[in-house]
Amino acid sequence: MERRRSTPDVLAGAIFMVIGGAFAVGSLGYELGTPLRMGPGAFPMLVGAIVAALGLAIVVKGLVAGEAITFGSIPWRAIGAIVLAVVFFGTTVRGLGFVPTCAVTALLTALASTRVRLLTAVAVAAGLTVAATLIFVVGLQLRIPLWGPWLGF
Known part of the structure; x- marks a missing residue:
């Protein structure tokens, strides 16, 4: 049984990783603070890291368990x-x-x-x-x- 790669999943995951990474890197220009006293860069860092991690998960899913995607009519x-x-x-x-x-x-x-x-x-x-x-x-x-x-x- 041959597994197919899902190119749309890989591309979408890569886009998520780039956007999340950009937010995480951009947040380094602000003070991060501590977990109890978060600075202005803590929230963008956290969101950027989560988005990048989700993007990585989508890329892995697209590479490992890709499937053919069919789209219906446009709503x-x-x-x-x-x-x-x-x-x-x-x-x-x-x-x-x-x-x-x-x-x-x-x-x-x-x-x-x-x-x-x-x-x-x-x-x-x-x-x-x-x-x-x-x-x-x-x-x-x-x-x-x-x-x-x-x-x-």
Whole structure:
């Protein structure tokens, strides 16, 4: 039984290794600190090392247990909805505020799938909006207005 190498896996893994390595090397320009008192370079170093390690694992998998890959049709609805959601968030978060922008963005991304029903998408959007507000505005104390000036708040 002959094993085939998966060229897409090897190339993707190599790209991950290059990007992760670049982040790790770039973080050396900042103070790393100690595990209890991390400096500004600690997080990029950690993320870069993890991304590079995942890239190495993908390369090894592509070389050892490669398999033929078949691609289906391109999900244009999903691509369009997600790109629209990201552009919408970036252009309206200051004017509409965090809560409505996050809700619409989450709704658009949930509706990217043809298998998601409207009620499920609304529930997911509501849950993600509450979670994002708690994490970013309450927990991390980002100075983002909850309701923007476009809404009269």
